[in-house]
Amino acid sequence: xxxxxxxxxxxxxxxxxxxxPNYIKPDGNITSFAFKPKKGLDEIxxxxxxxxxxxxxxxxxxxxxxxxxxxxxxxxxxxxxxHSPEPDNYSHSSIKGNFINSASKNMARNxxxxxxxxxxxx
Amino acid sequence: MKLPKKISPxxxxxxxxxxxxxxxxxxINQLNDFALLEENWDSYGxxxxxxxxxxxxxxxxxxxxxxxxxxxxxxxxxSGDILLELxxxxxxxxxxxxxxxDITYTAFKNGDEIKAGIWIQDNEELINWFIE
Numbered sequence: 001x002x003x004x005x006x007x008x009x010x011x012x013x014x015x016x017x018x019x020x021p022n023y024i025k026p027d028g029n030i031t032s033f034a035f036k037p038k039k040g041l042d043e044i045x046x047x048x049x050x051x052x053x054x055x056x057x058x059x060x061x062x063x064x065x066x067x068x069x070x071x072x073x074x075x076x077x078x079x080x081x082x083h084s085p086e087p088d089n090y091s092h093s094s095i096k097g098n099f100i101n102s103a104s105k106n107m108a109r110n111x112x113x114x115x116x117x118x119x120x121x122x
Numbered sequence: 123m124k125l126p127k128k129i130s131p132x133x134x135x136x137x138x139x140x141x142x143x144x145x146x147x148x149x150i151n152q153l154n155d156f157a158l159l160e161e162n163w164d165s166y167g168x169x170x171x172x173x174x175x176x177x178x179x180x181x182x183x184x185x186x187x188x189x190x191x192x193x194x195x196x197x198x199x200x201s202g203d204i205l206l207e208l209x210x211x212x213x214x215x216x217x218x219x220x221x222x223x224d225i226t227y228t229a230f231k232n233g234d235e236i237k238a239g240i241w242i243q244d245n246e247e248l249i250n251w252f253i254e
Contacts, residue, residue: 015165020155021197031197031205038167039201045166059165101228102235 001090004048004083008072011049012081012093013057014111015064030067030111032104035095043096048083051091053120067111077103146183149193153179156198168200172221179204179219185243191253213252217241 006012016023016034023031037044047057049068058064074081079097086092097103156171163170183193183206194209199218206217214230225241229248237248 017164020159021152021163023197025195025207031195033197033199033205036199036201038169064165 001085003085004051006048006071006081006083006093008070008075010071011068012046012071012074012095013049013052013066013068013091013114014044014046015058016067017063018065019063024065024113028113030108030113032101032108034067034111035099035104035107037099042099043094044099046081046093046095047089047091048093049091049120051083052089054114054116056089057091058116061116065116066114068114069107069111073107073110077106079103145192146187149183149196150180152196153183153204156204159198164200166200168198169202171198171202171204175202175204175219175221178225179206182206182217182219182225182241182243189249191249208252210252215248215252 014034016030018024023034025031035044054066055061058066071081074095079095079099081093081095084092084094153176157173157176159168159171161170162168179196186193186206186208191208193206194214195205195207197205199205202221204219206219208215208217212232215227216230217225217227219225226239227241227248228238229236229252
């Protein structure tokens with residue numbers, strides 16, 4: 001399986017719950033919980049946008065939406081991101097490192113909510 | 123034909139007791155709904171939210187509403203914690219309730235962290251800073 005180098009300008013996608021609970025705050029901002037690993041872990045999963053589609057990444061659009069951020073934002077927060085494909089998800093990638101609160105907040109602040117109709121190829 | 127006048131559930135003044143009660147009930151209902159979440163509710167392996175954490179969160183909420191402080195936002199974390207967020211103009215307090223440890227808070231002004239520590243229900247200094 002070919003491993004892609006993630007460039008600074010590449011987009012990473014993260015699913016966020018929007019029903020119960022809703023990770024979009026009343027002012028439209030995304031909670032930093034969207035970019036926090038479980039306690040004791042030092043990584044979260046994302047998808048590399050150029051290798052996936054909205055439908056494949058969102059899994060269940062009644063429960064989730066997608067947010068995107070560029071790899072440079074991840075790296076500016078002293079975190080690493082790498083393409084780490086899985087058998088059922090070739091676009092799977094990982095953000096790894098020391099997830100201090102400010103890093104999760106910065107990633108949430110710099111992430112953009114995607115519309116379901118968005119065509120990734122354009 | 124003259125249509126009947128619509129009656130708002132809330133009186134015009136937004137700081138009325140009715141509005142407070144509605145907001146409090148909405149937040150408590152949201153917190154109770156967190157108990158319905160199955161493991162992996164975020165699709166990335168998030169843990170269930172324990173009843174103990176929800177009860178602790180509801181207790182904090184009730185105490186804050188007694189001081190006329192509203193909860194702006196609440197959400198569970200992938201680790202089973204609950205966040206309660208308070209907002210007043212450029213000030214924010216994030217209260218984090220964990221299953222296994224003390225309740226903690228972080229206070230922000232204009233997005234910058236000002237102070238953090240263990241949440242004490244009657245921390246007058248913090249509450250006064252927040253509401254001033």
